[in-house]
Amino acid sequence: MSQRKKGAFSSEGGIRQSSRDRWVVVLSYIFVGVFALMCLYPLLLTLTVSFTSESLIARDGYRLIPEAFTADTYTYIFAHSGVRILRSYGVTLLVTVVGTLMSMLVTCLISYAISLKEMRYRNVIAFICNFTSIFSAGLVPWYVVCVNWYHLANSIWALILPAMFSVWNMFLMRTYFRSISPSLYDAAKIDGAGHWKIFFSIALPLSKTAILTVGMMYLLSYWNNWWNALMFISDRDLYPLQYYLYSIVSNVNAISSGRIPAGAAATIRLPSETVKMAVTIITIGPIIFLYPFIQRYFVRGIMTGAVKE
Amino acid sequence: MERAVKKKKQGFLWEMQHNGALYIMCVPALILLLMFSYLPMGGMYMAFTKYNVVDGIFGSPFVGFQNFTFFFSGNPYAWNVIANTLILNFWGIIFGTILPVSLAIFMNEIRNGPFKKISQSAMFFPYFLSWVVVGAILYGFLTSNFRVDRKTGELILTGANGVANRLLVFLGQSPIRWYAEPKYWKAIIIFINVWKWAGYNSIIYMAAMTGFDGSLYEAATIDGASRFQQITHLTIPMLKPNVVILTLMSIGRIFFGDTGMIWGVVGQNSTVLDAVNVIDTYVYSSMRTMGFGFSTAIGLCQSIMGLIMICLANSVAKKINDGEGLF
Numbered sequence: 001m002s003q004r005k006k007g008a009f010s011s012e013g014g015i016r017q018s019s020r021d022r023w024v025v026v027l028s029y030i031f032v033g034v035f036a037l038m039c040l041y042p043l044l045l046t047l048t049v050s051f052t053s054e055s056l057i058a059r060d061g062y063r064l065i066p067e068a069f070t071a072d073t074y075t076y077i078f079a080h081s082g083v084r085i086l087r088s089y090g091v092t093l094l095v096t097v098v099g100t101l102m103s104m105l106v107t108c109l110i111s112y113a114i115s116l117k118e119m120r121y122r123n124v125i126a127f128i129c130n131f132t133s134i135f136s137a138g139l140v141p142w143y144v145v146c147v148n149w150y151h152l153a154n155s156i157w158a159l160i161l162p163a164m165f166s167v168w169n170m171f172l173m174r175t176y177f178r179s180i181s182p183s184l185y186d187a188a189k190i191d192g193a194g195h196w197k198i199f200f201s202i203a204l205p206l207s208k209t210a211i212l213t214v215g216m217m218y219l220l221s222y223w224n225n226w227w228n229a230l231m232f233i234s235d236r237d238l239y240p241l242q243y244y245l246y247s248i249v250s251n252v253n254a255i256s257s258g259r260i261p262a263g264a265a266a267t268i269r270l271p272s273e274t275v276k277m278a279v280t281i282i283t284i285g286p287i288i289f290l291y292p293f294i295q296r297y298f299v300r301g302i303m304t305g306a307v308k309e
Numbered sequence: 310m311e312r313a314v315k316k317k318k319q320g321f322l323w324e325m326q327h328n329g330a331l332y333i334m335c336v337p338a339l340i341l342l343l344m345f346s347y348l349p350m351g352g353m354y355m356a357f358t359k360y361n362v363v364d365g366i367f368g369s370p371f372v373g374f375q376n377f378t379f380f381f382s383g384n385p386y387a388w389n390v391i392a393n394t395l396i397l398n399f400w401g402i403i404f405g406t407i408l409p410v411s412l413a414i415f416m417n418e419i420r421n422g423p424f425k426k427i428s429q430s431a432m433f434f435p436y437f438l439s440w441v442v443v444g445a446i447l448y449g450f451l452t453s454n455f456r457v458d459r460k461t462g463e464l465i466l467t468g469a470n471g472v473a474n475r476l477l478v479f480l481g482q483s484p485i486r487w488y489a490e491p492k493y494w495k496a497i498i499i500f501i502n503v504w505k506w507a508g509y510n511s512i513i514y515m516a517a518m519t520g521f522d523g524s525l526y527e528a529a530t531i532d533g534a535s536r537f538q539q540i541t542h543l544t545i546p547m548l549k550p551n552v553v554i555l556t557l558m559s560i561g562r563i564f565f566g567d568t569g570m571i572w573g574v575v576g577q578n579s580t581v582l583d584a585v586n587v588i589d590t591y592v593y594s595s596m597r598t599m600g601f602g603f604s605t606a607i608g609l610c611q612s613i614m615g616l617i618m619i620c621l622a623n624s625v626a627k628k629i630n631d632g633e634g635l636f
Contacts (some may be wrong), residue, residue, distance in 0.1 A: 008422055020535055021535055021536040021537070024418055024535070024536040024537050024540070025418055025419070025420075025536070027415070028416070028418040028419050029419060029421075029424070031411065031412070031415045032412060032415050032416055032419060032425075032428050032432075033424075033428060035408075035412060035428075035507065036427070036429075036431035036432050037426035037431070038504065039431045039432050039434055039435055039504070039508065040431040040434070042446045042447075042449070042450070043434065043446070044474065045446075045449055046445070046446050046449055048571075049449060057469045058454075061466075061470035061471065061472075061473075061474070062449050062450070062452070062469065062470070062471050062472050063363075063475070063477070064374040065382035066610050071471040105337075106337045106338045106341065107338065109334040109335070109337060109338065110334060110335045110337070110338040110339075112334065113332070113335050114335070116331065118328065119328050119331045119332075120324045120328070121332075122322070125335055125339070128339065128342065129338075129342065132342055132346040132347075134561075134615075134616060134619045135350075135615070135616050136346065136349075136612055136614055137346070137349035137350040137352060137353050137604065137608070137612070138349075138592065138608025138609060138611065138612055139555060139568075139589070139592050139593060139596070139608055140352075140355065140592065140596055140601050140604045140605040140608055141349040141350070141351075141352025141353050141355060141366075141608070142345065142349040143603055144349075144350070144355065144360075144366065144601060145344075145345075145348055145349045145352050145594070146345075148362075148365065148366075150344065161341070161344070161345070162345050164341055165338050165341040165345075170338065178391050189514075190342070194330060195328070195330035195331055195334070196330055199334070215498070217559055220437060223439075224437075224438070224442075225439075225567075226439060226441050226569075226573075227568070228573075229634050230572070235569040242439050242441050242442070243441075245441050245442065245445060246444075246573065246576070249441065249444055249445045249448060249576060250572075250576025250577045250578075252442075270578035273452070273468075273469045276445055276448065277445070277449060279445075280442055280445040280446065281437075283344045283442055284437075284438060284442055287437050287438075291430070291434065291437065291443065292430075295430060295433060298433070298436075298437075299433070299512055302509065302512045302513060303512065303515075304515035
């Protein structure tokens with residue numbers, strides 16, 4: 001922060017320097033601007049293509065500003081597979097809401113406990129958590145245990161339980177809890193409050209922004225998770241939105257590689273170009289609308305995590 | 310001091326009596342770790358068996374190191390997927406450091422508030438997209454529908470073409486069937502990975518830059534240093550420790566590929582997959598084709614190599630950082 005202010009000071013102060021330094025500033029604008037466009041352009045393209053008619057796309061290819069806009073694709077999608085998409089939306093919403101709430105409860109509890117200096121074995125528990133991030137059993141044992149022992153195949157819990165606890169988020173939350181002054185806890189203790197009471201009536205209410213920050217991180221990871229669906233879900237009724245999109249796009253990729261014989265390709269009905277883009281937009285829709293509001297929480301979370309290192 | 314010593318002497322039971330509630334708070338998370346991280350470690354025993362579903366993990370016949378020797382000697386894929394993983398990660402680390410550091414430095418030079426805000430929002434946005442969505446968006450760039458007429462050699466568009474091909478045609482080049490040409494895909498995957506994480510990583514570097522001592526820049530300005538000299542003599546040297554730590558963390562994970570990225574972007578396209586098949590995706594696909602014992606063995610090798618690399622990276626970090634490791 002302070003550096004930015006000084007920077008502003010220096011550029012105001014040295015008028016003679018400004019002409020010498022101008023090329024650095026110009027280069028900065030160009031570099032940042034070009035990369036920002038590279039990030040924005042694909043999204044805008046996807047959006048406008050989803051509002052273009054199929055025949056225009058076939059004639060002109062993908063272009064940012066089509067000759068005419070139409071919402072035909074969306075009416076088509078909702079007429080033909082509206083139920084399917086709404087169902088996937090429902091699965092994703094349920095998993096995201098229930099998952100985030102459960103994750104937050106579990107994460108807040110453990111990170112509060114090990115944030116306290118008076119807990120003697122806190123480092124042992126921190127190590128138990130940390131070890132899982134430096135050594136893992138690998139995909140196959142994890143899969144076998146999930147399917148054979150916990151029976152997660154084709155269960156909605158397969159989309160929630162394996163993703164429920166993130167060690168990274170736990171350490172982030174612990175950093176926030178540590179910033180609460182211990183004197184507040186001591187005062188409560190003198191009044192006879194136990195650990196549970198202190199947790200619910202002091203630690204949690206004081207950590208609202210932290211809870212929002214870490215909650216958003218879980219929210220996004222549940223919303224974007226399609227890997228667990230790929231591993232465990234074969235029942236179409238349980239497809240989350242992301243996996244529904246995956247099932248459309250990955251089929252198309254395989255067919256356009258040309259390795260599938262032409263006869264077989266002809267029998268598989270390809271979703272049209274605009275449909276793919278429209279489903280993409282439907283999948284990221286809520287994120288686009290929420291993005292301006294949630295972005296700062298992520299920035300804060302990343303910064304807190306970075307400073308911790 | 311005396312009290313602290315006294316506390317040390319109080320045993321396990323004392324701790325449980327007074328802080329038992331705190332340990333109960335840890336239980337749900339520890340159960341999840343046990344279920345999804347520690348119990349599967351027991352399942353690694355499968356690597357030494359010829360696993361079948363009926364007999365289960367511990368009932369299947371023991372075969373010793375057969376799965377391992379088969380992977381490393383009888384299998385042309387082994388070195389291929391290991392090389393792919395290392396190549397993708399190597400270039401990912403190089404470009405994934407240069408781009409975010411440059412972005413952070415240049416962002417710092419920009420004084421226009423709205424421009425800064427909007428461009429940062431734009432740069433950060435790819436982080437919010439899942440790999441499936443990125444794959445779908447990439448499709449809009451790379452899709453190709455054309456054929457070359459055998460007699461006249463003329464190019465006939467047979468459907469929608471993506472942005473990349475339209476650009477090639479515009480420049481007078483011939484279009485490319487991207488999804489049938491494996492040779493481009495290492496570059497595409499490296500590019501898309503760097504693109505997705507650049508905004509995120511630049512925030513980390515910007516966070517580090519907010520902690521820099523402003524008086525150094527003030528002094529440099531008074532001494533007549535230009536903005537460019539300030540960048541090369543102050544900002545970059547001060548960013549170095551952060552760059553080193555982040556790079557070491559990536560090196561610690563150099564044997565791990567991003568399955569989500571590969572599957573999300575390449576999908577089930579086996580033609581292209583050969584070029585970007587990493588250890589993780591190979592484990593996934595060999596699970597179905599080569600059996601669980603074999604794929605567990607590969608995963609076990611990968612985990613052990615990963616552990617060694619992380620410990621090496623950690624000890625290097627400790628040496629550089631005055632005893633402060635990565636974890």
